[in-house]
Amino acid sequence: MQLFVFICAGLMILAGAVGVVTRSHPVHAALSLILTLFGVAVLYVAQEAEFLAAVQVIVYAGAIVVLFLFVIMLLGVDKVEDLRVEPFRLQRKVAALVGGGVIGLIVFAAISSRDNIGQVPPAQSDAVAAVAVLNPHDSNIRSLARDLFSDHVLAFELTSVLLVIAVVGTVLLARRAPKSNAETST
Amino acid sequence: MSAVAEPTTTWYLVLAAVLFGIGTVGVLVRRNPLIMLMCVELMLNAVNLSFVALSRKLGDIGGQTTVFFVMVVAAAEVVVGLGIIVAILRRKPNATSDDLAELKG
Amino acid sequence: MLDVVWLIPAFPLAGFALILLFGRRLGDPKAGYLATLMCGAAFVVTAGVFFDLLSHSAEEREHVDTVFSWVPLGSLQVDMAFLADPLSITMCLFVTGIGTLIHLYAVGYMHGDPRFSKFFLYLNLFAVSMLLLVLGENMLVTFLGWEGVGTCSYLLISFWHERESAATAGKKAFVTNRVGDWGFMLAMFFAFQATGTLSYIGVNEAAGTMAQSTATAIALLCFIGAVGKSAQLPLYLWLPDAMEGPTPVSALIHAATMVTAGVFLMCRMSPILDAASSYAPTIIAIVGVATALFAATIAVAQNDIKKVLAYSTVSQLGYMFLAVGSGAYTAAIFHMVTHAFFKALLFLGSGAVIHGMHHEQDMRRMGALRKVMPVTAATFIVGWLAIAGVPPFAGFWSKDDILLAAYDKSPVLWILGLVTALLTAYYMTRQVIMVFYGEARWHDAHEEHGAHGDADPHESPAIMLLPLVVLAGLSIVGGGLNLPFSHTTERLAVWLEPVIGLHESETAKVPLAVIATVVALLGIALSVMVYAKHKAKPVEPQVLAEGWYYDRTVSRFMGGPGRKAFDAAAWYDATVVDGGVNGVGRLVRGTAQRIRTVQSGNVRNYAAAVGVGVVLLLAWFVVVRGSL
Numbered sequence: 001m002q003l004f005v006f007i008c009a010g011l012m013i014l015a016g017a018v019g020v021v022t023r024s025h026p027v028h029a030a031l032s033l034i035l036t037l038f039g040v041a042v043l044y045v046a047q048e049a050e051f052l053a054a055v056q057v058i059v060y061a062g063a064i065v066v067l068f069l070f071v072i073m074l075l076g077v078d079k080v081e082d083l084r085v086e087p088f089r090l091q092r093k094v095a096a097l098v099g100g101g102v103i104g105l106i107v108f109a110a111i112s113s114r115d116n117i118g119q120v121p122p123a124q125s126d127a128v129a130a131v132a133v134l135n136p137h138d139s140n141i142r143s144l145a146r147d148l149f150s151d152h153v154l155a156f157e158l159t160s161v162l163l164v165i166a167v168v169g170t171v172l173l174a175r176r177a178p179k180s181n182a183e184t185s186t
Numbered sequence: 187m188s189a190v191a192e193p194t195t196t197w198y199l200v201l202a203a204v205l206f207g208i209g210t211v212g213v214l215v216r217r218n219p220l221i222m223l224m225c226v227e228l229m230l231n232a233v234n235l236s237f238v239a240l241s242r243k244l245g246d247i248g249g250q251t252t253v254f255f256v257m258v259v260a261a262a263e264v265v266v267g268l269g270i271i272v273a274i275l276r277r278k279p280n281a282t283s284d285d286l287a288e289l290k291g
Numbered sequence: 292m293l294d295v296v297w298l299i300p301a302f303p304l305a306g307f308a309l310i311l312l313f314g315r316r317l318g319d320p321k322a323g324y325l326a327t328l329m330c331g332a333a334f335v336v337t338a339g340v341f342f343d344l345l346s347h348s349a350e351e352r353e354h355v356d357t358v359f360s361w362v363p364l365g366s367l368q369v370d371m372a373f374l375a376d377p378l379s380i381t382m383c384l385f386v387t388g389i390g391t392l393i394h395l396y397a398v399g400y401m402h403g404d405p406r407f408s409k410f411f412l413y414l415n416l417f418a419v420s421m422l423l424l425v426l427g428e429n430m431l432v433t434f435l436g437w438e439g440v441g442t443c444s445y446l447l448i449s450f451w452h453e454r455e456s457a458a459t460a461g462k463k464a465f466v467t468n469r470v471g472d473w474g475f476m477l478a479m480f481f482a483f484q485a486t487g488t489l490s491y492i493g494v495n496e497a498a499g500t501m502a503q504s505t506a507t508a509i510a511l512l513c514f515i516g517a518v519g520k521s522a523q524l525p526l527y528l529w530l531p532d533a534m535e536g537p538t539p540v541s542a543l544i545h546a547a548t549m550v551t552a553g554v555f556l557m558c559r560m561s562p563i564l565d566a567a568s569s570y571a572p573t574i575i576a577i578v579g580v581a582t583a584l585f586a587a588t589i590a591v592a593q594n595d596i597k598k599v600l601a602y603s604t605v606s607q608l609g610y611m612f613l614a615v616g617s618g619a620y621t622a623a624i625f626h627m628v629t630h631a632f633f634k635a636l637l638f639l640g641s642g643a644v645i646h647g648m649h650h651e652q653d654m655r656r657m658g659a660l661r662k663v664m665p666v667t668a669a670t671f672i673v674g675w676l677a678i679a680g681v682p683p684f685a686g687f688w689s690k691d692d693i694l695l696a697a698y699d700k701s702p703v704l705w706i707l708g709l710v711t712a713l714l715t716a717y718y719m720t721r722q723v724i725m726v727f728y729g730e731a732r733w734h735d736a737h738e739e740h741g742a743h744g745d746a747d748p749h750e751s752p753a754i755m756l757l758p759l760v761v762l763a764g765l766s767i768v769g770g771g772l773n774l775p776f777s778h779t780t781e782r783l784a785v786w787l788e789p790v791i792g793l794h795e796s797e798t799a800k801v802p803l804a805v806i807a808t809v810v811a812l813l814g815i816a817l818s819v820m821v822y823a824k825h826k827a828k829p830v831e832p833q834v835l836a837e838g839w840y841y842d843r844t845v846s847r848f849m850g851g852p853g854r855k856a857f858d859a860a861a862w863y864d865a866t867v868v869d870g871g872v873n874g875v876g877r878l879v880r881g882t883a884q885r886i887r888t889v890q891s892g893n894v895r896n897y898a899a900a901v902g903v904g905v906v907l908l909l910a911w912f913v914v915v916r917g918s919l
Contacts, residue, residue, distance in 0.1 A: 006193040010201050017205055020224050021212035029221050033228070036205075040231050043198070047242045049250050052234075052257075059257055064227065064264050068220060071268050075275050086215075087284055091895060095214035098902035103207035105909040110199040117195055117243055140250075147247045148254065159258045166262035170269030176276075213898055222894075283894045290892030 005046050012039030024083050026072045030065055037061040051141040198239035206232035217282035219271050223264065230260050292343040295336065296356040296373045299383060299426060302333040303418035310415060314408030322408035323398035326415045330394050333422065334387035341380050349789055352377055355428050355492070362431070369489055372428035378790040381624065381783075382425040382555055385631050389547045390418055392758035396639050397539035399754035400646060410450060410537070417443035421548050425555060429490040430479045433556070437475065437520065440549045441468045447544065448536040460532035467529040471519015475556075478512035481505060482563075491559055498562035507567035513560050514575055517553025521608045523582045528842050530605055534597040538642030541597060546604050546634040551627045554611045558620045561791045565618070576616025576700055580707045583609030585839070587714035591721070592835035596641045596654050599722050603678065604634060606711060610693050613708060619696030620791035621773070621784040626689035628783075629769045633677035633686055636762035640671040643751040643759065644726060648733065654722065659731040664750045668727045670763040675723045677766040679716040680811040682804075685769030687811075691804050692773065698803060699796050705803075709810050716814025721829075724822040775800055 012035055019032025037060045044053035086092055138146070148156060205228060212225030234253045241249025275281060306329030314322050344352045353376040362369040373379075394414060401410050420439025427433035442465075449461030483489055485505045486497040498506060517523070522530040533545050544550070557564060557575070564572060583606045590602035607630050614623035645652055647664055661668035677684040680691070690712065698705035733748060750756075773783035784793060820826045834840065889900075 002192055006197065013201065013205060014208070017208040017212075017228055020221065020228060021208055021215065026218060026220050029224055033224050036228060037231065040235055043201075043235060044238055046193075047198075047238050049238050049241070049253075052238060052250055052253055055254070055257060056234075059261055060227075060231075064261060067264060067268055068224065071272060072220060075272065075279070088893075088896065091899060092215060094899045094903065095211045098214065098899065098906055099207040099211035101906035102210055102902075102909065103203050105906070105913050106203035106206070107200050109909075109913050110196050110203065114194070114196040117240070143247050144250055144254070147251050151248075152251055152255075155255060159255060159262075162259065162262050166265050170265050173266070173269040174272045210902060214895060214902060217895070286894070287892030290890060 002046065005042065009039045009042040009046070012036070012042070022083070027069065030068050030072065033068075034061050034065050037065070049140060051144055195239050195243040199236055202232040202236040202239070205229075205235070217284055219274075219281075219283050219286075220268075222283060223267050223271070227260065227264070230256060292336075292339040293354045293375060294356060296340055296354070296375045296426065297358050298336045299333050299340070299373075299387070300419050300422040302329045302336070303415045303422065305329060306415040307412060307419060310408055310412045314412055317408060319402060319404075319407040320398050322411050323394065323401070326411035327391060327394035327398065329415060330387060330391040330418055333418065334384070334391050337380060337383045337387050340375055341384060344375065344377065344380060349785075352789060353492075357428075366487065367483065367489075369429055369431045371432060372490075373426040373432075374428040374491060375426070376790055377786050378555075378558060378624070379426050381628070381787065382551075383422060385628050386421050386425060386548050387418070389631055389635050389762070390421075390543060392761055393539050393543045393547075393635065393639065396542075396642070396755050396758045397537075399752050400539055400642055401537065406450070410447075413443055413446045413450070414539075414543070417447065417544065417549075421552070424552055428492070429488075430482060430494070431489050433559075434475060434479065437472065437516070437552060440544070440552065441465060441472070441520070444468070444533070444544050444549055447540040448533045450536055450540070454535065456532075457535040460529070460535040464529040464533050467526050468519050471516045471526055471553075474512045474515025474519070476516075478509045478516065481509045481512065485509070495560070495562040498566040501566065503566065503568050506563050507571050510557075510560060510564045510567040510571045511574070513556055513563075514553075514571075514578075517556055517612070518578065519553075520556075521550045521553030521612070522605050523553075523578055523609060523612060524585060525841075527582065527586070527605050528838075528845060531598055531601045531838070531842075534595070534601050538597070538638060538645060541601070542635045542638035542642065545601065546638050547631040550604060550608055551611070551631070554608070554615060554623055554627055557612070557615045558624060558791050561620050564615070565792070572616045572618060573700075574616070576613050576697070576704055579609045579612030579614075579616055580697070580704050580711070581609070582606070583613065583711045584707055584714075585609075587711045587718065589835055589838045590718040591714060592831040592833075593718075594654050594836075595652050596644060596657070596722065596726065597638070597652060599654075599718060600634070600637055600641060603637075603715065603719070606715065607634065607678070610690065610708070610711070613704065614693040614696055617693075617696035617700040617704070617794075619692065619794040621787050621794060622689065622692035622696050624787060624791070625773045625783050626693055628772065629677070629685035629689040629766070632762055632765040632769050633674045633684075636670060636674040636759060636766055637678065639755070639759055639762065640667055640674060643667040643755055644671075644748075646751055646755070647748040649748075651733070654725040656732055657726045658729045658733065659727070660748060661727040663748050666750060666756050667759065670756075670759040671727065672723060673763040673766050675719050677769075679719055679815060680712055680807060681815075682808060683767075683770060685766050687808070688770035688772075688774060691800075691807055692775065694807055695796055695798060695800060695803055696794060698798055709807065712807060713810050713814040716811045717818045720815045720818035721822050724818065728823060 016032045016034070016036030016039060019035065020029045023029045023032060037056060041053045041056040041061070044050070044056060209225045209228030209232060212228065213222050216222050216225065234256055237249045237253045237256075241247065241253075274286065278285065303326075306326050309325060310317070310322050317325060344354075353374070355372055355374050357370045357372040359371050360368070361371040394411070397410065397414065401407055404410065417440060420436045420443055422436070424433050424436025424440060427436060445461045445465040448464055449458045452458045452461075479489060482494050485501050486494050488494065519526045530545055530550070534541055536544075564575075586602045586606035586609065590599050590606065593599045593602060607626070611623045611626050611630075614620070614626065643664065644657065644660060644667060647660075647667070648657065651657070673684070677686040680687045682688075694705055694708050694712075697708050771782075773781050775781060821829050837843065
């Protein structure tokens with residue numbers, strides 16, 4: 001069962017990713033993104049991170065992609081990008097090299113260390129020992145909350161500040177320039 | 187059912203790696219700034235996936251906390267990024283990232 | 292008083308600074324009086340130091356006054372320090388004394404010149420440099436003064452720089468001096484390498500222990516420097532041209548002080564010279580006597596009143612080097628002092644004549660001036676008798692000491708010295724007759740070019756006559772410094788002995804003195820017969836008037852092959868050196884241009900670069916370190 005779920009979700013993810021990269025119409029690309037995000041949410045559930053799966057769907061797929069679509073509509077990006085033309089001759093070859101390199105190397109690393117996952121080098125064992133002890137009977141959200149509001153409360157507060165800054169900054173950035181009576185808008 | 191292979195953590199890591207690679211290629215190849223931003227989201231999701239997988243394997247909830255923060259920051263980043271794109275595209279409609287080369291040295 | 296030896300150069304230095312700041316405001320004549328006052332103050336301090344030294348016993352007459360540590364560089368420790376001993380104080384006395392007199396004279400001579408204060412600025416700077424040269428405790432301070440006097444000589448020779456000949460003469464003096472300075476610098480390097488110090492006390496003490504070849508090298512290299520500075524063969528050619536400068540400059544720098552610096556240096560380094568192999572002093576003596584004779588022959592045929600004196604100076608300096616080469620350092624210093632008296636007198640007198648003749652310098656257009664300028668004539672005649680070597684004037688005693696030493700060295704040198712003495716008497720008498728006696732030839736000249744005013748020649752103002760009278764007095768009694776009759780009357784020799792040693796001679800002095808006097812009188816008589824009584828035709832061949840064509844030969848060489856060498860050096864500098872330096876610049880620019888293309892401004896290119904970096908980093912981790 002696990003395997004079946006994994007394979008379906010994996011296919012969704014990869015299909016969506018390839019769609020984002022290859023579709024020339026931005027709206028199609030956004031929809032492919034939703035497919036990917038949904039697949040990732042499924043895998044979160046499979047990994048018993050239910051809260052994160054919910055957050056993924058609500059925030060990522062529900063807010064961020066919607067934002068993307070708003071901007072696309074707002075700016076009326078009708079002219080689609082022509083993917084057959086590439087102004088820089090080397091760019092696609094470099095992209096292939098980089099992509100292939102990254103995938104290959106990480107896969108290689110993952111596979112060659114599959115028996116050693118979780119084994120910490122001796123120098124760092126003291127730091128790891130301070131891991132929060134989980135109560136195995138707590139729900140995912142409870143243990144996440146316990147960790148978030150005890151060990152990472154400072155970061156939590158800072159992210160709230162960050163969100164405020166992001167909102168204020170974006171409002172400023174996206175403002176239209178103030179018009180005088182004589183000027184016409186561009 | 188015969189004993190089929192359970193997806194191990196390594197499978198997840200490999201999947202995350204492939205997703206990351208596709209996202210990278212997308213950033214390098216696409217010219218539309220909106221789509222480039224979407225590819226960055228792909229890369230972030232790949233990272234989140236590997237965090238969650240490893241968190242489960244190691245029994246450490248810290249990985250999921252990290253994913254939580256990544257999502258928050260990604261949201262903020264998308265907001266700001268879209269604000270910038272709006273500001274730019276208002277002046278130059280249909281601009282691609284190749285047209286925005288004013289920092290040329 | 293010995294502790295304030297540093298005041299001696301400090302006064303003229305203060306004068307230099309004050310005139311630099313306020314010279315234009317002070318103007319004519321206050322700037323001149325200020326300069327004279329400063330020089331006079333230096334003289335007073337020198338006199339004080341002199342008496343202080345006298346109060347010490349003979350062995351203790353050596354005091355070092357260190358002002359500050361100048362070059363503290365590890366093994367090379369050089370201080371700005373002054374050495375007050377009999378030799379340096381003797382030099383200081385006549386430098387500051389005659390300097391003050393000449394400053395005073397110049398106030399009158401330069402009256403009306405638009406750049407009056409600048410002249411005194413340079414004169415005071417010269418005084419500082421000369422005093423540094425003489426008082427220096429080590430070769431580097433002396434070298435500082437050496438270069439300083441060379442610079443001031445250049446500035447003052449080309450003082451009237453609107454005249455191209457003056458500007459050229461200044462450059463010629465400077466460049467010729469530089470050739471000699473090269474020798475002095477090499478001598479310094481050798482001395483430091485051999486003894487580890489540049490201090491005179493250290494170097495001279497080590498003279499006994501250093502290798503003879505080293506001592507010879509140092510001595511001869513110092514002599515090369517002296518040849519440049521003191522205008523000996525083959526580097527004398529700047530001195531006649533230096534007469535382009537105002538007469539006080541010729542008197543101070545090119546008669547009394549700067550040109551004696553070479554002789555001073557050789558005397559300072561006398562222990563080294565004594566330790567050198569015997570051919571070194573011989574070379575010096577031969578160069579000295581050759582120069583003396585050479586210059587004397589040229590002076591016979593000169594018509595410019597200052598050029599005669601210039602060649603005469605070269606000749607007398609040759610005498611001094613003859614003395615140095617013969618080991619009689621005291622005789623050289625003695626002659627230096629008396630020469631300073633009478634040569635300065637003669638130059639200042641000629642300046643008075645030029646001034647009175649409204650800047651006419653050709654002796655053929657003078658004559659019978661003693662009627663119009665009695666004081667000038669009288670003092671000039673005193674100077675003439677002194678230089679001719681007529682007893683009891685000062686020049687006789689000093690020249691006699693030199694001839695005695697020359698005889699001891701080699702009778703040939705003595706004969707050549709005698710011939711030079713004959714010629715000296717001859718051409719000086721010629722000058723006196725042409726200028727002050729005979730018929731007045733200046734009327735025709737005035738009608739000829741309707742010159743600078745129709746006024747007749749006149750006597751100079753008192754401010755210019757006073758130094759003449761003082762110097763005349765000194766020329767008469769100056770001989771008393773070192774009378775050879777007994778040990779007590781040889782005051783100068785005794786005074787200088789701790790520094791430069793004593794030169795004892797076995798030869799009978801009286802016969803040589805009589806011969807010298809006879810020769811001098813013979814020279815005078817010959818000249819009177821030719822120029823006054825017109826009993827014989829004057830012998831002034833063109834070759835002598837042109838200085839044996841030496842100057843022309845050197846110019847042709849420098850202009851011909853010399854020029855090619857200079858052009859080659861200039862080409863090398865412009866192409867190779869500059870090219871190298873500029874080439875580095877061009878290389879950097881070119882490389883930067885090429886690297887600049889990386890900054891395309893395009894995000895995707897930058898992303899690609901980042902991506903490649905990431906791959907490389909991952910590769911390193913995975914492959915080299917074995918795990919991520």
